[in-house]
Amino acid sequence: MISPVGWIIIWIGILFNLLGTVGLVRFPDIYNRLQTSTKCVTLGSFGLMIGIFLLHGFSQTGIKALICGAFLLLTNPVGAHALMKGSLHYGIKLWKESIVDRYGTEKLGGEQIEEKS
Amino acid sequence: MKYIIYFIIGFGLWLLLTLSTNLDHIIAGIIVVFLGTILFGGYFTDKPQKFLQPHRLFWLIIYIPVFIWYMIKANLDVAYRTLHPQRPLKPGIVKIKTILKSDTAKVFLANSITLTPGTMTVDIDGDYLYIHWIYVQDTDIDAASKIIARPFERFLRRIFD
Numbered sequence: 446m447i448s449p450v451g452w453i454i455i456w457i458g459i460l461f462n463l464l465g466t467v468g469l470v471r472f473p474d475i476y477n478r479l480q481t482s483t484k485c486v487t488l489g490s491f492g493l494m495i496g497i498f499l500l501h502g503f504s505q506t507g508i509k510a511l512i513c514g515a516f517l518l519l520t521n522p523v524g525a526h527a528l529m530k531g532s533l534h535y536g537i538k539l540w541k542e543s544i545v546d547r548y549g550t551e552k553l554g555g556e557q558i559e560e561k562s
Numbered sequence: 563m564k565y566i567i568y569f570i571i572g573f574g575l576w577l578l579l580t581l582s583t584n585l586d587h588i589i590a591g592i593i594v595v596f597l598g599t600i601l602f603g604g605y606f607t608d609k610p611q612k613f614l615q616p617h618r619l620f621w622l623i624i625y626i627p628v629f630i631w632y633m634i635k636a637n638l639d640v641a642y643r644t645l646h647p648q649r650p651l652k653p654g655i656v657k658i659k660t661i662l663k664s665d666t667a668k669v670f671l672a673n674s675i676t677l678t679p680g681t682m683t684v685d686i687d688g689d690y691l692y693i694h695w696i697y698v699q700d701t702d703i704d705a706a707s708k709i710i711a712r713p714f715e716r717f718l719r720r721i722f723d
Contacts, residue, residue, distance in 0.1 A: 461637055468644040476694050477653055480682050481640050487677060488637050505581045512578060522676035522683075529684050529694065545654035545701045548684055548692040 451499035458492025461485045474540040475532055483525040490517050533557065565603040572598055607666055621720040628717065629674060636679040643696065654698040655684060658691050658707040661715055667722035674714045681710050 465485025472478045494514035501507035539546060541559040549557040576591040643650055662668055672683040680696040693710060700706050
């Protein structure tokens with residue numbers, strides 16, 4: 446009974462990973478790309494880990510997969526914050542159709558938005 | 563005191579990861595966890611006994627399914643924006659104010675915001691958080707806080723504060 450459920454969750458995870466990759470190609474600037482890659486890849490990889498846990502149960506592999514999933518949930522967003530803050534301070538501008546930049550006006554002296562051409 | 567608790571948690575994780583009672587593994591684990599404790603134990607929370615109070619654990623267990631539900635919603639939202647031919651995007655960075663006080667709670671709030679629909683934390687400054695929002699609905703501080711942070715603050719305040 447558990448085995449088909451595990452396979453279904455693994456395939457859902459792979460599907461979300463694929464969507465994250467498509468978003469990486471289609472979205473306009475680094476900030477929107479970080480959004481898709483963080484969200485979809487975190488849930489996709491977490492789904493893979495849960496699927497492996499359901500397939501193997503409380504064996505060595507299963508428990509390792511579960512711990513890996515928990516670490517993914519904790520560390521992936523932190524990496525994304527660091528990348529985003531780093532690129533803002535480095536001076537990469539937001540996409541030209543962004544409507545507001547509170548961080549730029551308060552911390553970096555002016556909105557960091559591309560000029561519309 | 564907090565170093566000892568950090569050591570016990572780290573060693574428990576090591577035992578779960580190796581799952582063997584082989585003496586070599588246990589000695590290696592003690593050495594590695596001891597080094598980790600010396601290097602990073604100082605960053606551990608000052609009042610570890612707070613996390614053993616039953617009502618905090620109860621709200622944590624309630625929070626996990628809520629969080630996973632928001633994560634699935636976030637992914638469907640991003641999938642919709644990815645596959646829509648016109649790319650419905652209206653991005654921007656807004657500022658919100660949080661009512662949470664402790665540092666641990668703020669870190670968990672920031673991580674929860676990152677993994678939920680269309681929002682991502684850029685920076686924390688005292689009580690204020692800067693959020694990159696993929697489809698800005700409101701640029702006002704209070705209105706944006708109500709939309710982004712309130713659903714999580716209700717739980718996190720009970721768990722960590």
